[in-house]
Amino acid sequence: MTMEPSTWMTSLLLSVTSLCVMTCQGSRIPHVVGLRSARGGVVDSQDRGIRHRREAAVGQDTPHHVLPKDGDGNLRFGVLLDAGSSSTKVKVYSYTPALSASHVPRVKLEVSTRVRPGLGSFATRSSGGGLTEYLLEGLGYAQEEVPEDLHAITPIYVMATAGMRVLPAMDARDLLEEVRSVLGNRTLNPFLFHPEHVSILSGEEEAVYAWLAVNYLRGFFSPGPSHPEPVGVLEMGGGSMQVAFLPDTPLYQEEFQVYVGQRRFDLYAQSYLRFGSNYLTDQVRRRLLLHQQQQGEGGPGGARGGGGGGGVMMEEEKRLYSPCMLSDDRSTFPWQGETYQVLGTGNATLCEQVLSAILSPPDPSLCSPGPCAIGDTYQPLVGEQSFYAISAFLYAPKHLDAVEDHDVLNIVRLQENARKYCDLTVSEAVAQTGTRARFASNDCLMGLYIPLLLTKALGFQQHARTITVTNDINDTRIDWALGAIVQHLSMTFLDDLDSRSGNSHCHHVPSAPPSGRSTGSPGSRPVTSTLTLGVSLVVTVWSCMCLLV
Numbered sequence: 001m002t003m004e005p006s007t008w009m010t011s012l013l014l015s016v017t018s019l020c021v022m023t024c025q026g027s028r029i030p031h032v033v034g035l036r037s038a039r040g041g042v043v044d045s046q047d048r049g050i051r052h053r054r055e056a057a058v059g060q061d062t063p064h065h066v067l068p069k070d071g072d073g074n075l076r077f078g079v080l081l082d083a084g085s086s087s088t089k090v091k092v093y094s095y096t097p098a099l100s101a102s103h104v105p106r107v108k109l110e111v112s113t114r115v116r117p118g119l120g121s122f123a124t125r126s127s128g129g130g131l132t133e134y135l136l137e138g139l140g141y142a143q144e145e146v147p148e149d150l151h152a153i154t155p156i157y158v159m160a161t162a163g164m165r166v167l168p169a170m171d172a173r174d175l176l177e178e179v180r181s182v183l184g185n186r187t188l189n190p191f192l193f194h195p196e197h198v199s200i201l202s203g204e205e206e207a208v209y210a211w212l213a214v215n216y217l218r219g220f221f222s223p224g225p226s227h228p229e230p231v232g233v234l235e236m237g238g239g240s241m242q243v244a245f246l247p248d249t250p251l252y253q254e255e256f257q258v259y260v261g262q263r264r265f266d267l268y269a270q271s272y273l274r275f276g277s278n279y280l281t282d283q284v285r286r287r288l289l290l291h292q293q294q295q296g297e298g299g300p301g302g303a304r305g306g307g308g309g310g311g312v313m314m315e316e317e318k319r320l321y322s323p324c325m326l327s328d329d330r331s332t333f334p335w336q337g338e339t340y341q342v343l344g345t346g347n348a349t350l351c352e353q354v355l356s357a358i359l360s361p362p363d364p365s366l367c368s369p370g371p372c373a374i375g376d377t378y379q380p381l382v383g384e385q386s387f388y389a390i391s392a393f394l395y396a397p398k399h400l401d402a403v404e405d406h407d408v409l410n411i412v413r414l415q416e417n418a419r420k421y422c423d424l425t426v427s428e429a430v431a432q433t434g435t436r437a438r439f440a441s442n443d444c445l446m447g448l449y450i451p452l453l454l455t456k457a458l459g460f461q462q463h464a465r466t467i468t469v470t471n472d473i474n475d476t477r478i479d480w481a482l483g484a485i486v487q488h489l490s491m492t493f494l495d496d497l498d499s500r501s502g503n504s505h506c507h508h509v510p511s512a513p514p515s516g517r518s519t520g521s522p523g524s525r526p527v528t529s530t531l532t533l534g535v536s537l538v539v540t541v542w543s544c545m546c547l548l549v
Contacts, residue, residue: 077145079157081138090112094108115141120163122175135188142156142191213479240272251268322344323347326426346423386468409468411463
């Protein structure tokens with residue numbers, strides 16, 4: 001009887017693998033699974049304190065240290081310090097480990113609290129300037145939530161985002177080393193810690209984790225024949241804005257191969273630093289100041305309040321008039337060693353002109369390959385697939401009554417309502433929308449920015465009803481940190497399974513992804529084929545070279 005190639009190759013693979021498991025006694029071969037990009041190659045960024053590769057895996061092996069055995073093997077915990085631009089969020093998760101590599105763990109956020117200021121602020125302070133106390137405050141919240149007898153087996157991670165990405169590389173590296181020094185001190189930190197648990201996420205990693213979080217909560221990765229279609233994700237924080245989705249067209253750049261439950265998804269992910277809600281305000285003000293330097297003193301007229309629509313008046317105190325702030329709002333803006341008094345003029349037309357200039361490419365000929373989103377950044381067409389817009393995408397649409405039933409965003413209504421809203425004074429805005437006075441002008445800016453961002457830059461149709469704006473799915477908060485902890489806890493548990501089964505000295509190399517798309521979800525590929533088995537045989541034999549070490 002003649003065996004099919006896949007059959008005999010499977011048998012041979014199992015035989016070799018079994019031999020390795022029984023006999024391999026050398027050191028465990030390190031294996032890094034990160035992020036892999038179609039632009040080519042793997043990038044290690046150890047010089048800035050992170051290990052960054054463009055490939056993500058959930059339900060497959062990664063090089064996390066094996067957890068010590070706990071008493072009952074059931075409920076576990078993980079701690080993540082989400083180091084953002086203005087604060088560090090201390091998040092404690094409980095989880096039930098996955099049953100197999102084709103499953104993902106059940107994860108629940110138990111507590112989330114903030115420690116201020118942002119971690120990045122300690123890069124400019126003298127050595128030891130309060131960093132230890134800052135981290136201990138966060139550790140204290142986590143210690144209260146995690147049972148004391150589980151502290152030693154509860155991993156803790158520090159993942160920094162846009163606030164750290166804007167720091168000079170050497171400052172960021174030194175700060176991360178200080179964080180590692182504090183958390184590596186067993187007297188100060190009772191949790192399971194290794195130096196690689198501290199990292200600065202790339203913006204694209206943040207986007208991938210947000211995509212994982214949303215689709216995890218929607219049940220897309222659940223086993224079984226029926227599950228919801230995948231959705232794209234738009235996320236906006238204070239410092240950056242991210243987009244991630246499974247395109248229906250071929251990817252020319254920014255392809256991230258994401259492994260979840262033994263399936264591969266060819267994901268587009270992109271991050272835009274300084275296009276978050278806080279840094280966008282700075283972009284607007286810088287552009288107004290540069291315009292003033294080119295045009296001479298004084299700003300264009302025609303705005304309510306008599307101060308001009310935008311620009312600078314050179315007086316005893318330097319003033320900057322912003323059309324993207326409500327007419328009686330005030331703020332300050334440091335620029336090149338001087339401090340400007342920022343006065344709002346509430347001019348929606350001029351504000352949209354500034355925002356359009358920020359979003360437009362400097363030269364259409366630079367858009368290659370196309371199509372492009374912000375500037376000359378490539379992005380495939382979003383088509384008609386559904387998206388979830390989270391974090392700072394939510395607030396202005398909610399305040400400006402642009403969210404319909406089932407949390408669907410009405411882009412046209414948002415733009416229309418924002419234009420009217422920007423004509424209000426701060427007191428009028430507070431009375432009308434119930435927003436707090438210090439955030440009133442932000443609704444003007446974001447209410448104008450989001451429609452332009454979605455339609456002018458990202459390619460959504462103006463009348464599209466495909467964007468859901470929410471921060472919760474099934475009463476669970478959505479954020480990239482959930483996707484990150486799902487991945488990391490999944491990987492840690494698989495290494496723990498190795499330890500419990502006596503295989504901790506042998507290394508499992510994930511199967512190479514096959515070519516050709518499956519007929520299932522867009523962008524997904526099952527990790528099964530004769531080619532996969534052949535490559536798996538080669539890497540399995542290679543992994544067992546530890547016998548010779």
